[in-house]
Amino acid sequence: MSQAWKRVEVIGDCTLYLGDCMAIIPTLCKVGAVVTDPPYGINAARSRNSQKHGWRDYGGGEWDKERPPPDVIKRIVLCSANVIIWGGNYFADLxxxxxxxxxWDKGQTDFSLADCELAWCSFDGAVRRITVSRSRALQDGKQHPTQKPVDVMAWCLAQLPKHAKGPILDPFMGSGTTGIACVRAGRRFIGIEIDEGYFDIACDRIRRAYSQPDMFVSAPAPQVPQQLGLLEGGEG
Known part of the structure; x- marks a missing residue:
């Protein structure tokens, strides 16, 4: 039987997989929550890759030509009782x-792109908002066209129920921003990314997050990776 992933990197409390999330998810241990930002199917790789109006050229690609197939989104929702999916309005039918x-209020009205982005939550609670400038991601060292600011993802983690104690899974890791937020919060993280270029970027950014930890958060000690087993739903 072939291995589900092409490569795995363990960096502190973060375990990063290069490969298809649909093949890798069934091999994982129980997770406390899923926090992810899937492709929305708005062709961001092509619509934002010019330097017109100050956009950096991130290169093209087909990764955002279509949203993930319905079975992928449905499988992700089954990973935990605690799921946050950014771009939830693009998956409302699922x-x-x-x-x-x-x-996420981007602090700029009537820009050429959306004023806000919305995340769907699988658990109950009040609607919450954070205002962070879209330019904050540039200060973080933006390397992905749809990369969110670390501050937004750190706030996102803080919205999870208190009982969601297990590792955080991001099956669309991209450039690793969710992982960096987990490092700063002292949370275990499991990231999956299918694009090798972005996987390498995520590994590098997470290593740097450990080498320059937030002054208020102690960097967690490296742990032996958990034994792989079937993924179970529910809280971690």
Whole structure:
């Protein structure tokens, strides 16, 4: 039987897999929560790759030409009782109604792109909003066209229920921002990325997060990777 992933890197409390999330997810241990930002299917790789209006050229690609297939989104929702999916409005036909949504207000009205982004939550609670300039991602060292600011993802983790204690899974890791937020919060992290270029970027950014930890958070000691087993739903 062939291995589900092409490569795995263990960096502190972060375990990063290069490969297809649909093949890798069934091999994982139980997770406490899923926090992810899938491709929305808005062709961001092509619409944002010019330097017109100050956009950096991130290169093209087909990764955002279509949103992930419905079975991928449905499988992700089954990974845990605690799931946050950014771009939830693009997957509304696949997700159950929810009273709790997260709103990232980008602090700029009537820009050429959306003023806000929305995250669907699988758990109950009040709608919450954070205002962080879209330019904050540039200060973080933006290397992906849809990379969110670390501050947004750190706030996102803080919205999870208190009982969601297990590792955080991001099956669309991209450049690793969720992982960096987990490093700063002292949380275990499992990231999956299918694109080798972005996988390498995520590994580098997470290593640097450990080498320059937040002054208020102690860098967690490296741990032996958990034994692989079937993924179970529910809280970690």
């Amino acid at each position: 997700l159950d109604p929810s009273q709790k949504w997260l709103v």
